[in-house]
Amino acid sequence: MSTSRIEAFSDGVFAIAITLLVLEIHVPEQPENGLGRALLDQWPSYASYVVSFFVIGIIWINHHAVFDHLVRVDRTLLFLNLLLLLCIGVLPWPTNVLGTYMQEGGADERVAAVLYTGAMTLMGIAFGALWTYATRHRDLLGETLSDEEIRTRTRRFTVGTPVYGLAMLIALVSAPACLVVNALLAVYYALPAGGAIPHRRV
Amino acid sequence: MSTSRIEAFSDGVFAIAITLLVLEIHVPEQPENGLGRALLDQWPSYASYVVSFFVIGIIWINHHAVFDHLVRVDRTLLFLNLLLLLCIGVLPWPTNVLGTYMQEGGADERVAAVLYTGAMTLMGIAFGALWTYATRHRDLLGETLSDEEIRTRTRRFTVGTPVYGLAMLIALVSAPACLVVNALLAVYYALPAGGAIPHRRV
Amino acid sequence: MSTSRIEAFSDGVFAIAITLLVLEIHVPEQPENGLGRALLDQWPSYASYVVSFFVIGIIWINHHAVFDHLVRVDRTLLFLNLLLLLCIGVLPWPTNVLGTYMQEGGADERVAAVLYTGAMTLMGIAFGALWTYATRHRDLLGETLSDEEIRTRTRRFTVGTPVYGLAMLIALVSAPACLVVNALLAVYYALPAGGAIPHRRV
Amino acid sequence: MSTSRIEAFSDGVFAIAITLLVLEIHVPEQPENGLGRALLDQWPSYASYVVSFFVIGIIWINHHAVFDHLVRVDRTLLFLNLLLLLCIGVLPWPTNVLGTYMQEGGADERVAAVLYTGAMTLMGIAFGALWTYATRHRDLLGETLSDEEIRTRTRRFTVGTPVYGLAMLIALVSAPACLVVNALLAVYYALPAGGAIPHRRV
Secondary structure, eight states: OOHHHHHHHHHHHHHHHHHHGGGGSOOOOSOTTOHHHHHHHTHHHHHHHHHHHHHHHHHHHHHHHHHTTOSOOOHHHHHHHHHHHHHHHHTHHHHHHHHHHTTTOHHHHHHHHHHHHHHHHHHHHHHHHHHHHHHHOHHHHOSSSOHHHHHHHHHHHHHHHHHHHHHHHHHTTOHHHHHHHHHHHHHHHHOOTTOSSOTTTO | OOHHHHHHHHHHHHHHHHHHGGGGSOOOOSOTTOHHHHHHHTHHHHHHHHHHHHHHHHHHHHHHHHHTTOSOOOHHHHHHHHHHHHHHHHTHHHHHHHHHHTTTOHHHHHHHHHHHHHHHHHHHHHHHHHHHHHHHOHHHHOSSSOHHHHHHHHHHHHHHHHHHHHHHHHHHHOHHHHHHHHHHHHHHHHOOTTOSSOTTTO | OOHHHHHHHHHHHHHHHHHHGGGGSOOOOSOTTOHHHHHHHTHHHHHHHHHHHHHHHHHHHHHHHHHTTOSOOOHHHHHHHHHHHHHHHHTHHHHHHHHHHTTTOHHHHHHHHHHHHHHHHHHHHHHHHHHHHHHHOHHHHOSSSOHHHHHHHHHHHHHHHHHHHHHHHHHTTOHHHHHHHHHHHHHHHHOOTTOSSOTTTO | OOHHHHHHHHHHHHHHHHHHGGGGSOOOOSOTTOHHHHHHHTHHHHHHHHHHHHHHHHHHHHHHHHHTTOSOOOHHHHHHHHHHHHHHHHTHHHHHHHHHHTTTOHHHHHHHHHHHHHHHHHHHHHHHHHHHHHHHOHHHHOSSSOHHHHHHHHHHHHHHHHHHHHHHHHHTTOHHHHHHHHHHHHHHHHOOTTOSSOTTTO
C-alpha cells in the first residue's frame, strides 16, 4: 500500500474527528434564566472544543511531518497508524465528557479531566510508537531526515510525555487547570523551535 | 507542507461541516397537531439550514480562490487556516441554536440571532486575517494576482465586515430579519462583480 | 475552479450524507417486549435506509457521468451543483422522518411519505437543472457526448420526473407503497439501457 | 468510471464510518455513584468500539488489496461495491446496540450479539461477493495476481465464513464471548500468512 493512500485515509479520519467535535456543544434545552445565561454557562464546552480542535490540528500537522519522510509502509506501521487513528477518532467523546462535567463541577469534574488527559496521553503514546518504529527502520523512513534531526524530534517527544503525567496529577486537583495544561502542551508541540516541523519544510 | 495537502484537508472539513448541518433539522417527536403541522412549524430550521449551507459553500469557493494563488504556506498561515476551519466546523451549532429558538420566539430568539451573527462575524474575521496575511507576504501569494485585483478583493471584504456589525444590531430587534441580512451577505459574497472569484477563473 | 476540485468536494458530501444515514437507525430504548421484537418493529428504518443509500449511490454515479464530460465550470453551474448537494445533504432527515413515522402508522405516516417523496423530487429537479444547463452550454460540456446520446439521456430524465409526481399521489394513500415506488425509481435510474451511464464508460 | 474514483469514494465512506463509531460511546447522564463508576460500567462500549474500529480498518486494507489489482470496473462490480459500503456504513448501529445492551445483560444482550455478528457476516458475504466476481472476470482483475495467489486468498475467505456461523452460535450463549470471537476473526484477517495482503505489497 502506498504512503499517499494511507495519508489520504488518515487525513479523512482527522478531518471528520475535528469536525465531529462540534456535536459536543449542545443546544441549551428550556433554559430557566434565559438562553444568554445558559450559553454563558456552557463555557467549558467551548474551551474543551477549542483545545481539542487545536490538538487534533497539530497532531495532523505532525503526522504529515512524519509521513512526508516515509518511503515505504510495512504491516506493523499500518497497524500503529490505525492505533493512532483510533485515539484521534475517540477524542470527541472525552471532550464531550469534560465539557459536560466541567459545568457540573465537584468530584465528577476531576474524573472527567483525568479521562480527558488519559485520552491525550494515549494519543501521545500512539504517536510516539509510530515515530519510534519509523526511526528504528531506516528503510521505511528514507534518507531525507538526518540523524541529528531525528534525535532533536525524539527528544522533543520525550520531553512532552512526562508533562502528560503532570497534567494527570493536576486533573486530580482542578479540571480547568488541567485543560490549561493540555492547551499549553498543544502550544508546545505547535512551536517551531527544534520542533517536529522544521522551518524549511512548512 | 504543500498547499494541495492543506486544501484537501480544508475541503474535508468544509464538506463535513456542510453535511453535518442536516443534524440540526429534527424529527418531530409526538406532534400533538399532526406531523404536517409540526413540520411546518419547523420552518426556521429549514431557513437557517439553507442560509448556513450556502454560506459554507461560498466560503469554500472563496477559500479556493485564495489558495489557488498560494505558492507556499508558512507556519502562521497554517494556523490562520486552522482558525478559519475552527469557525467553519462550529457553524452547525449556532445554526442549530437559531433554528431551535426561532421556533420559540421571544427574547431567546434574539439571543440566538446574536450568537449566529457572532459566529458568522468571527468566520469573516478569520477569513479576512488569512487574506490579509497572504497579501502582505507576496512570497506566499505568488505573482498570479495583480495589485489591482488584490485591492479590489480587499475592498470587497472591507465592505462586508461592517454589514456584519449592522446584522448584529438587527439581531437585537428581529431574528428573522437578521437571518435575511445574513442571507443577503452570502449573496453579496457570491456575486461575481469585482468579486472574490474573477470571471476568467471559474 | 477546476472540475476535479468540484468533483472531489461533491464526492465528500455524497460520502458523508450516505454514511450519516446510519444515524436514523435507532438503538431501541427499554423495549418492553424484548430487544428482538423492538428490532423487528424497526423494519421501516432499515427499508428507508437501504432505499436512500442506493438513491444517493446512484445519483453519485450519475453525477460523475455528467462531470466526466465537463471541460469547464462556470459560476451558474457551480451554484446549481451546490443546490444539488444541498438536496443530497438533507436526505438523512426525510429518511429519518419516514423511518420513524412508518413505525407509528396512521395519517402521519403518509405525511412522512409525502415529505420523503418531495425531497427526492427536489433532488431530481436539481439534477435535471444541472444536466439541462450543461447540455445547453456546449462550451462547458465538451465534445465527448454526441447529440444523440444527450437526447437519450434527457429523454430518460424526462420520463423519471412525472413518476415522482405519481409517487407523491401514492404517498397520500400508502407510505410503504410509496417507498417501493421510490426504490423502483432508483432501480430505473440504475439500469444501463440507454441510460445515464453508457456501457462503454463504466 | 475509473477505479481510483471508486476507491476515493469508498475510502471516504470507510473513514466516516470508522469515525462515526465514537458516537456510540455515550456521556453518562447524572450518574448516581459518581462519573468514575459510570465510565467503568460502560466498558462494553469501549470493547465494541475497538473491535469495530479494527474490523473496519482491516476491511479497508483488504478492500485496497483487491482494488489495487483491478484495471477496470463494470456496472455489477460498482453495485457489489455499493453493497459492501452499505454494510460498512451501517456498522456503527449494531456496534451501538451491542455496546448498550451488554451493559444491560440478560437475553437482550445475546440478541444484540446476534445482530452484531449478523452485520459482520453480511459484510463478509458482501466482501466475498466482490472478490468472487472480480476473480471470475479476469478482464477486470488484470494480470498482476497469479492463479496461485487468487486460490490462496479465496481459501482464506472461505475459511473465515463458517467461523462467523460459529460466532452466531456463541452469540446465543454469551455476548462477551461472541465479541472476543469477532475480535479473533479480525486478527485472523489481519495476519499476513498467505493472507489478503502479501508481504511484498505492503
